[in-house]
C-alpha cells in the first residue's frame with residue numbers, strides 16, 4: 448500500500464515526514480503508509496488522547512518507530528471530510544510553526560495533500576506548497592539576531608511537480624511583496640521601487656522604463672505629480688514588461704498604488720497608527736510580486752506591470768485643499784482632500800496605460816479606509832467595468848483562495864464627485880467611500896476592460912502578527928496563468 452511513496456521517501460531521505468491525522472474515524476488512505484510503518488502508533492496515541500487530531504494541533508515524534516527511524520510530524524486535521532480554505536490554511540500554518548525551529552530542510556507528506564472544499568488535487572498541491580513556503584517568510588535586515596529559515600524541498604506523493612512549482616513561484620512572489628511592504632518608509636522610497644524594477648529587469652530580462660518627473664511633466668501628468676510635490680523624494684512611474692508571447696498579442700496590464708508613505712499631506716492624518724501608512728505601497732508590492740511569480744513560471748502571455756510611486760507629505764510645496772490640477776486625460780480635479788491621493792496618482796497612470804492597448808487592466812490599491820469598514824480583512828473589494836474580467840477574477844480568487852468581493856459601480860454614485868470648480872472633486876463625501884473612489888478611477892478607464900482591487904483591508908495585518916500579507920499576489924498570478932492556458 449502506498450509503496451510508491453515509501454520507495455520515494457527511502458530514496459530521497461526526507462528529513463521529516465508529515466502525516467495528516469483526522470480526529471475521528473480510521474486513518475484514511477492518505478495516512479495508511481505512515482500507519483503501517485508506525486505499527487498503529489497513531490491510533491494508539493489518539494485513543495489515549497496524547498494526540499487527538501484536532502484541527503491545527505501538531506505533535507513531533509522524534510523517532511517514529513522501529514520500522515521507520517526518522518522523525519514524523521503529526522498534523523491534526525479535525526473531523527471534517529473536506530476542509531474550508533481557512534481551515535486548510537490553519538493546518539499548514541500549524542505545520543510551519545512546528546517545523547520552523549527544527550533543522551529539517553526536506554519535508555515529505557505521507558500521502559496525498561488535504562481534501563479542500565471546492566479544489567481539485569492539483570489546486571490543493573499548489574496551495575499547500577504556496578502556504579508552506581510563504582510561511583517561512585521572515586522580515587530580515589534590521590534586527591541584530593536575524594535568523595534565516597527555509598525549507599528547500601517539499602515532497603508529495605503523485606509527482607505533480609507543475610502544481611508544486613506554481614505554489615513555489617507564488618510564494619516567492621508573495622514573500623517579495625511582503626518584504627517590500629514591510630520595509631520602512633525611509634528605505635522603501637519611490638526611487639527604491641524604481642531600483643527594484645531595474646534589478647528585476649536585469650535578473651529576468653524585462654524591458655524596464657522609469658518615467659521620471661520631467662517626462663511626466665511633458666506628458667501632462669499633473670495629478671500624479673501633485674501628490675509628490677510636498678516630498679523631497681522624486682516620484683516615478685515605473686514600467687516593467689514581460690514578453691512571453693508574440694509581439695502582436697495584447698498585454699495584460701497591472702497597476703499598483705505605490706505611495707511609499709501616506710501622511711495625508713496638508714489634510715494630515717491623525718497620529719495613531721500612522722506608521723501603518725508605510726503599507727500604502729502594498730498594491731505596488733503585489734504587482735512586483737506577481738511579476739516575480741510570472742518571471743519564474745514563464746507562461747505564454749505578455750504582461751506589463753506599472754507602478755505609480757510617490758510619497759505624500761505636507762510642505763510648503765504640497766497641494767492644498769481646493770487646489771485644481773489637470774490630469775493627463777485633460778479632465779480637471781479639485782483636490783478637496785490631499786489624503787485622497789491614491790486616486791490622483793492612479794488616474795494619470797491609467798491614462799498612460801492606454802498606449803499599451805491592453806487586453807485588460809487591473810489596478811491594485813490600498814485606496815480607502817471605507818473599504819476596511821465594508822469588508823474588513825477577509826475580502827478585497829473588486830470593481831469592474833467588464834463582465835469577463837469580473838468573472839475571470841472571481842474564478843481566480845476561488846482557485847487561489849485569495850478572496851475578493853464584487854462591489855458596485857452604479858452611475859448614481861458618480862454625482863457625489865461633482866465639483867463647482869473643476870470637472871470632478873477627488874472625494875465623494877462620507878457615504879460609500881470605497882465606491883466613490885472606484886467611480887473616480889472609472890472616469891479614466893473607459894477605453895479598456897478594467898478592474899480595480901481595493902486591498903486596504905487585506906494588504907497587511909495588525910496586532911502581534913503585524914506585517915504585510917502578500918495579498919493579492921496569489922489571485923493575480925492565478926488570473927494571469929489562466930489567461931495563458
Ligand code: BES
Nearest residue numbers: 784786787788813814815816817874903
Ligand atoms: N491610504 C489611504 C487609505 C487607507 C486608510 C488604507 C487606512 C488603509 C487603512 C488613502 O490614501 C486615504 O487616506 N484615503 C482616505 C480617503 C478620504 C480622504 C476620502 C480615507 O480612506 O480616509
Ligand code: MN
Nearest residue numbers: 709786787788
Ligand atoms: Mn491618503
Ligand code: ZN
Nearest residue numbers: 706709727789
Ligand atoms: Zn493612501
